[in-house]
Amino acid sequence: MMEPMAEPWVLVDGAVEVSADAVAEALRARIADGKLESLLESPSGRTLFVVSNTERAMVMLLEYPGDPGEHAADPGAEDWSDGFVLSNGQADEYPDADTVPLDEALRIVRHILATGRPPADAAWVVDR
Template sequence: MLVIESWVVNDNSAVPVSSEMVLEALQSRFDSGQLETWLTSSSGRSLAFVTNTERAMVMLLEGEDVPGKHAVDPGAQGSSDGFILSNGQDDKYPNEDTVPIREAFRLVRQIVDTGS
């Protein structure tokens, strides 16, 4: 039996987002200056999206005590800052640990659509 995982944006909304709607939700938050977005799945997984408007950290956490996985850009040089978290913290990441914003949007949509 195939179980479809649903995702919600952690903004006090209980309404699941589809793979098509998640990009609109990210763009809306992005446009309003919210550069950090967390999504939670019906199976308890978490998906983090943090951007500096050019690059993004995309991280998938399987559970509280399970190490997460994040998207990488092998061979990318340098680092980028301006990853503003909801608590005001300004993070800086090596570019190889982030991906260009368009790729980040594609990855989030894929995870919400397929679970991987």
């Protein structure tokens, strides 16, 4: 399998291309506006899904449609958090082990947009 490379990413809601340097600000603005779910897509068909409850976020990376994907993790976290509201109105609850603090989520997303892969020091779970 080839190593992923940096490629352009589009914030699907609004079809706006977003750079690695601007993605954290764009996602924070969406969260402040109550849009807790964000979907980014690349021309190669990769999808980056971020849903937040304003304090934590689930970050999932899918390589192709139907891919079980991979996600950021917080090993050792034992609680659950709720308030992850999807664009269809569904409110989800996730184990904290499957989400990360918002600042860490934004760091991970920025790195994926810049390099094509999660940071080496981020806890990451492959669900394939």
